[in-house]
Amino acid sequence: MIKNIFIAALFVVCANIASAQSKFFTKTGTVSFLSKTPLENIDGINKKVTCIVNMETGQIDIALLQKAFEFKKALLMEHYNENYVESDKFPKATFKGKIENPGSINVSKDGTYPVNIVGDMTMHGVTKNMKAPAVFTVKNGKLSAHSDFVLLLADYNIAIPSAVKDKISPDIKIVADVNLEPIVK
Amino acid sequence: MKAYKYILLVLLVLAIAGGIYGYLEYNRTSKDLMHVKADINVTAVDLCSQFSNDEKAASSMYIGVTPKEKVLAVKGKITSIDNENGLNSVLLGTDVDMSSVSCQMDSVYNADATQLKVGEEVVMKGICTGFLTDVILIRCVIQK
Numbered sequence: 001m002i003k004n005i006f007i008a009a010l011f012v013v014c015a016n017i018a019s020a021q022s023k024f025f026t027k028t029g030t031v032s033f034l035s036k037t038p039l040e041n042i043d044g045i046n047k048k049v050t051c052i053v054n055m056e057t058g059q060i061d062i063a064l065l066q067k068a069f070e071f072k073k074a075l076l077m078e079h080y081n082e083n084y085v086e087s088d089k090f091p092k093a094t095f096k097g098k099i100e101n102p103g104s105i106n107v108s109k110d111g112t113y114p115v116n117i118v119g120d121m122t123m124h125g126v127t128k129n130m131k132a133p134a135v136f137t138v139k140n141g142k143l144s145a146h147s148d149f150v151l152l153l154a155d156y157n158i159a160i161p162s163a164v165k166d167k168i169s170p171d172i173k174i175v176a177d178v179n180l181e182p183i184v185k
Numbered sequence: 186m187k188a189y190k191y192i193l194l195v196l197l198v199l200a201i202a203g204g205i206y207g208y209l210e211y212n213r214t215s216k217d218l219m220h221v222k223a224d225i226n227v228t229a230v231d232l233c234s235q236f237s238n239d240e241k242a243a244s245s246m247y248i249g250v251t252p253k254e255k256v257l258a259v260k261g262k263i264t265s266i267d268n269e270n271g272l273n274s275v276l277l278g279t280d281v282d283m284s285s286v287s288c289q290m291d292s293v294y295n296a297d298a299t300q301l302k303v304g305e306e307v308v309m310k311g312i313c314t315g316f317l318t319d320v321i322l323i324r325c326v327i328q329k
Contacts, residue, residue, distance in 0.1 A: 027287065027318060028269040047270045048289060050317045067248070067314035068289075068323055074215045081251040088250050091315050179269060 021107060022056040024143055024180035031064055031176045035169040042076055042168065044069035051178045053145070058102030060117060062095040062176075084158050085124050093123035105136050112137045117147065126156045143182075148175040218291065218310050219326045221256055229261025229277035229286040236316040237284055247313045258328055259286050260308045266298055273298035275309060275325065284318060288325040297327050 029049035035042040049064040066087040071077040081087040097119010099105070105113040113136040120127050134147035150171045153160065160168045225247065235243040249255035261277030264285055268274070275298055278285025288309040290298050301307060311322030 026269075028267065028274065030270050047272055048274075048287065048314070048317070048321050048323070063317050065315040065317065065321060067251075067312075068321055070215070070323065072214070073211065074213045075211060077215065078252040088248075091244065091248075092317075 021182045023052065023054050023183040024107075025052045025183055026050065026178050026180050029062070029064075029176065029178035031174065033069075034173045034175075036173070037167055037169050040167045042071075044071050044077070044080060046070070049176070049178070051145075051180065052183075053099075053180060055099075055102055055105060055107050055143075058099035060095070060097055060099060060119065064093050065091055066093060066123075067091065083161075084153075090123065090125050093121070095119055095121045099134075099136075105138075107138055107143055108141075110138050110140070121151075124156045124158055128155050143180045145178050145180065146176070148173065150174070215324060216254070217293065217326075218256055218312070218324055219294065221310070223258035223310055223328070224255045226258045226260070229259050230279060232257075232259055232286055232313075232320050233278060233284045236320050240316050244315060248315060249312075254312050256310060257313050257322060258308050258310050259288070259322065260306065261286060262306050263301055263303050265303060266301055271295075275301060275307070276319070277307070277309065284316075284320065286322060287319040288322045291324045291326055294326045301327070 027050050028047060029051045030045065030047050031049045032043060032045040046064050046069045048068045049062060051063075052061045053059070066085045067081060069077070069080065071080065085093075097117055100116040100118060102115075104115060115134055115136060116131055117134050118131045119129070121130050122128075130149075130151070132147050132149035134145055136143065136145045150173055152171050153168075154170060160170065227247070232243075232247070235246070247255060247257060259277060262279065263275060264278050265276045266273060267276070272292060273290045273295055275288045275290070276285045277288065286309075288311055291311075308328040309322065309325045310328045311325035314321045314323055
């Protein structure tokens with residue numbers, strides 16, 4: 001009997017710990033993009049990406065500011081903001097979606113957990129449903145996630161002028177990395 | 186004959202000048218803000234409250250329209266100094282407010298942030314990129 005109560009109590013304690021650690025976030029996630037062509041590679045990196053993940057429901061929210069992408073060349077940054085993503089009109093890019101099978105990730109056990117993420121990405125005024133593979137990693141109690149995928153500029157109404165069509169790839173590689181901290185309440 | 190030669194020479198000089206200008210423009214890097222005078226001086230507390238009250242108005246006030254950039258000098262108390270992805274971020278704000286001003290250092294001056302201390306007052310110069318949970322400044326330098 002006492003043993004049963006003890007197990008029940010332990011279960012309650014464990015459940016509390018799990019629920020206390022179900023929400024994770026960061027304000028310093030990294031998203032980079034790469035346009036690769038034989039003539040020129042163009043890349044930008046944004047280190048101020050916010051990401052909130054609820055590991056219980058799988059709900060995942062990501063937001064970034066287009067102007068926070070940094071480039072090696074100022075001219076590329078200006079063209080990116082002015083002509084392509086039109087940052088003054090559409091300052092943010094967001095993703096709202098879900099981890100397909102959040103139950104497969106055990107945040108209290110070290111390991112790597114490959115999953116799929118599905119949801120809506122919004123940028124340049126266009127919202128599009130998408131699916132991307134991601135890997136969640138738990139190491140020494142720390143949760144991080146990585147995803148890379150390819151998106152098509154045409155899907156987001158971003159046109160490449162014919163004068164530079166050899167220098168800008170129509171498909172862009174996106175790499176996202178987040179180190180998540182538990183939200184302690 | 187002579188006039189023809191002059192025209193050719195002028196054209197050649199123009200072509201070279203154009204080439205040099207194009208080359209420099211193509212390889213131009215983002216402006217180093219250390220020696221640039223700020224366009225707007227504001228306190229971190231004011232900046233945060235303006236963005237959380239009316240993001241649109243604050244954006245048009247504090248964010249330049251590309252390619253023009255507005256350089257902000259933001260004065261505030263340091264609540265934390267973080268390094269999570271190689272670049273230091275200096276957070277300015279108050280302990281009670283939800284949002285603060287997050288100043289991501291210019292990579293050239295990244296080490297300068299390590300000389301700062303939490304609790305001290307500082308003026309950070311940078312380019313405002315907008316508002317997520319914090320007001321975000323990039324390419325920041327410490328105003329001396």
